[in-house]
Amino acid sequence: MTDLLSSSPLPREVLAEAYEPLALFHAKLEKEGEPRGIIGPRDVDIIWERHILNSAALVPFLWEEMEDLRSVKGGREPIIGDIGSGGGFPGIIVAACMPDVPVYLVEPMERRVEWLHEVVAELGLTNVTVVRARAQEVTPGHVAGNVKSLLPRGFRGFDIATCRAVAPMTKLTGMIFPLLASGGKLVTLKGRSVEAELEKAAKEMKKYGAVHPHVYEAPVGEGLEPTRVLVVNKK
Numbered sequence: 001m002t003d004l005l006s007s008s009p010l011p012r013e014v015l016a017e018a019y020e021p022l023a024l025f026h027a028k029l030e031k032e033g034e035p036r037g038i039i040g041p042r043d044v045d046i047i048w049e050r051h052i053l054n055s056a057a058l059v060p061f062l063w064e065e066m067e068d069l070r071s072v073k074g075g076r077e078p079i080i081g082d083i084g085s086g087g088g089f090p091g092i093i094v095a096a097c098m099p100d101v102p103v104y105l106v107e108p109m110e111r112r113v114e115w116l117h118e119v120v121a122e123l124g125l126t127n128v129t130v131v132r133a134r135a136q137e138v139t140p141g142h143v144a145g146n147v148k149s150l151l152p153r154g155f156r157g158f159d160i161a162t163c164r165a166v167a168p169m170t171k172l173t174g175m176i177f178p179l180l181a182s183g184g185k186l187v188t189l190k191g192r193s194v195e196a197e198l199e200k201a202a203k204e205m206k207k208y209g210a211v212h213p214h215v216y217e218a219p220v221g222e223g224l225e226p227t228r229v230l231v232v233n234k235k
């Protein structure tokens, strides 16, 4: 099976300098993704669109939030935590597109963690740390002993948390906001039901100091269906 976008110039145009490493990721996904349970059988010919370009739609929003954070963090480089990375979405794509930003991939499942280590090595990504843990185990003040050494010294939370397809906002809020630094942001890919999710999660959002939610339509590439990005600030 061949990816519908493999002969298109679009991936290279959208990904620019990240195209080369992400083409390696694409090749690995095409060959090993389905047998290793990383992607579904119906995804094999839409890896560029559904997984790689879809994840990359988050990146312009991350640059913007990083600018915001840099101005209040006194020049300290913000760190990103991708929570529930699975096969590396969006975390691997974010790391390839932002090679100077430290990205932590937080994923509890051993099989996926093994895959993520391989991907990081094969793509030559030097800004990624794979952390085998549940979100609750990288929460400042409750960091599990076995993951402490993987996180920055004096870890006070991620400045930005990214994620895709991990949980609805009612559940995601309690998972993500405790592991964000104060003033941090959740920047997540969401489906069409995002407004309804936000409405249902009002109580949890209040409890965890999740404020100013904004939903954006995010382009994936010319001729492709856009996706949606939700940005929420931590008080």
Ligand SMILES: C[S@@+](CC[C@H](N)C(=O)[O-])C[C@H]1O[C@@H](n2cnc3c(N)ncnc32)[C@H](O)[C@@H]1O
Pocket: 083, 084, 085, 086, 087, 088, 089, 090, 106, 107, 108, 109, 112, 133, 134, 135, 136, 163, 164, 165, 166, 175
């Ligand atoms: C449906 S998959 C999505 C994977 C990837 N983000 C994607 O979009 O393809 C959800 C992932 O969240 C992980 N996960 C589940 N509970 C978690 C928790 N408490 N903390 C961190 N990750 C969790 C699962 O192991 C799984 O890899």
